[in-house]
Amino acid sequence: MSTFAGAALIVLGLLFFLSGTVGLLRFPDVFTRLHALSKADTLALGLICAGLALHSDAGAVQLKLLLIWLLVIVSGATCSSLIARAALAHGIRPWQR
Amino acid sequence: MPAVEMLFDALLLLCMVVLAWQGVHARNMFRAVVSFMMFGLLTAVAWVRLEAPDIALAEASLGAGLTGVLLLATLGRLAPERRRPRPRQAMTLTVLPWLALGLAGTWVLLAVTLALPAPGLGEAVFAAMPEAGVDSPVTAVLLNFRAWDTLLEIAVMLLAVIGLWSLGQDVLASPSTLPAPSLPALVRLLFPLFLLSTFYLLWRGGHGPGGAFPAGALLAAGLVLALLAGARVPRRMTGAPMRWALGAGLLTFLIVAVGVMGYGEAFFAYPPEHASLLIAVVEIAAGLSIGVMLTALFLGGEPTDSRSERR
Incomplete structure (x- = not known):
């Protein structure tokens, strides 16, 4: 049962990765692309880590997966903020319809 | 080896070749540096696939991480790059001898590798x-x-x-x-x-x-x-x-x-x-x-x- 749930979580995570990548390719400027990529990929990684944790019996492995996700959340958010600020500082104006 | 793993390895190799090509032929230095860093990251994955985690650790931290930071820091100190149009015909002419040389080098390395004592x-x-x-x-x-x-x-x-x-x-x-x-x-x-x-x-x-x-x-x-x-x-x-x-x-x-x-x-x-x-x-x-x-x-x-x- 947990194997099936784990696989389902991983597939769901891959779908979020896919949507984030589509956003990166299709959105018009750096800010909207960041919006798509950072949120979708963070969630996707969380789902994949959760899925992998369900596949593992070892508590240490599950803890490591959780740690990986938390570290990526923190560093990903900071990186996105830095890229957006650098883009603003270089005079890139947010896209408007 | 299961088919999935072979597919993964083939994809990994393909990505590495493409990234190496981009690193050399990128439109500007920044793209080249980013390609190089991604190449380092994939090289680390390749070492993991070859079951050499020590080298993978060193490659990920030194090759992809710190070398990339050093290159980016250098880039930040250089004068802004001038856009230079690349003559297209000249490129194909210069690539051909290098391609031949690369293939010959690969062949020689392969021959040497096979000639080495096996274990x-x-x-x-x-x-x-x-x-x-x-x-x-x-x-x-x-x-x-x-x-x-x-x-x-x-x-x-x-x-x-x-x-x-x-x-x-x-x-x-x-x-x-x-x-x-x-x-x-x-x-x-x-x-x-x-x-x-x-x-x-x-x-x-x-x-x-x-x-x-x-x-x-x-x-x-x-x-x-x-x-x-x-x-x-x-x-x-x-x-x-x-x-x-x-x-x-x-x-x-x-x-x-x-x-x-x-x-x-x-x-x-x-x-x-x-x-x-x-x-x-x-x-x-x-x-x-x-x-x-x-x-x-x-x-x-x-x-x-x-x-x-x-x-």
Whole structure:
């Protein structure tokens, strides 16, 4: 049962990765692309880590997966903020319809 | 090998070739550097696939991480690139001989690889493991059987730092003008983790993938991140303390190498009963020195007191 749930979580995570990548390719400027990529990929990684944790019996492995996700959340958010600020500082104006 | 794994390997190789091509033929330097960093990351994955986690760790932290940071920092100090149109016809003409040369080189390497004695030196290493003083064969080779090579590698890094310092003072770009409160906060959160992982890798080097080079690279990554977030080398650390930290690895290595001669052994021949302790001492000193040396390379010159007084 947990194997099936784990696989389902991983597939769901891959779908979020896919949507984030589509956003990166299709959105018009750096800010909207960041919006798509950072949120979708963070969630996707969380789902994949959760899925992998369900596949593992070892508590240490599950803890490591959780740690990986938390570290990526923190560093990903900071990186996105830095890229957006650098883009603003270089005079890139947010896209408007 | 299952089909999925073969598909993954094929995809990995394809991505690496494409990234290598992009690294050479990118439209501007920034793209080239980013391609190079991604190439380093995928190389690390390739080492994992080849079941060489030690090299994967070193490649990910040094090849993809710190080399990329050094290249980006260099790029930031260069004058803005002029856009130059590339004559298309000339490119195909220049590529053809290189392609032929590359294929010939690959063929020669392949022939040489096939001609090598099949098991290599692996069996000799495993036969000598009881005398190595450590459980990890990679650490045994790096810090015992072939410690001489590692000593020279550390000497080369130290020479690079000395060469850089002789060029001038600390040229680290002025603190970022970006108001980014999240970066210092991130560094405060992550720096203890960097230190913890550094010592974990040093400790782990004795019995598994880890050791001085990945540990030093991780330490340097933490220090560089702190520098990027606006931290500066504390004044009491400049001068003698930093020079001792830079030289500690090479110095410890040499003292151990020559010191064992006092016990009637050859240069670098650790007495087996003390090998474990000697390797641990050398590993810790080398790891710390490698971390400080890599950070010094990022700083780009000797941090000076006069500079901090001027501020």
